[in-house]
Amino acid sequence: MDVEEMMERGGVTKDLGIEFTVLEPEEVVATMPVDARHHQPLGFLHGGVSVVLAESVATIGGWLNCAPGKGAFGSEINASHLRPKRSGTLTAVGRPVHRGRGSQVWQVEIRDEGDKPVCVSRCTLAIVDAPGA
Secondary structure, three states, X not given: OOXXXXXXXXXXXXXXXXXXXXXXXXXXXXXXXXXXXXXXXXXXXXXXXHHHHHHHHHHHHHHHOOOXXXXXXXXXXXXXXXXXXXXXEEEEEEEEEEEOOOEEEEEEEEEOOOOOEEEEEXXXXXXXXXXOO
């Protein structure tokens, strides 16, 4: 399965309105609106949604850097939530820190429409045989 096929399947990225705008091995960029779908009970952006956005960017980047027949799956992620949000648009920019045969590490910065940092994340990906390979 290639990256385009993965993205067409949808799932959580489609449900949350995540759209990929740059798909390069050195950089992946995605945007996501912040609305009621993304809120925790007090009406602010749920930290877990920021983590979904970050891991989605890192994982797509990982797949772009895999050898044929291999795929990337998140194995560890951390996130520092820096600013609350109730509405607007987030932009996540992911860049590889390490690309090995068995693992990759991606740094993902999430900023709001005013270019203010909202979340910084680091995601470790396991490189495995791709499903159906």
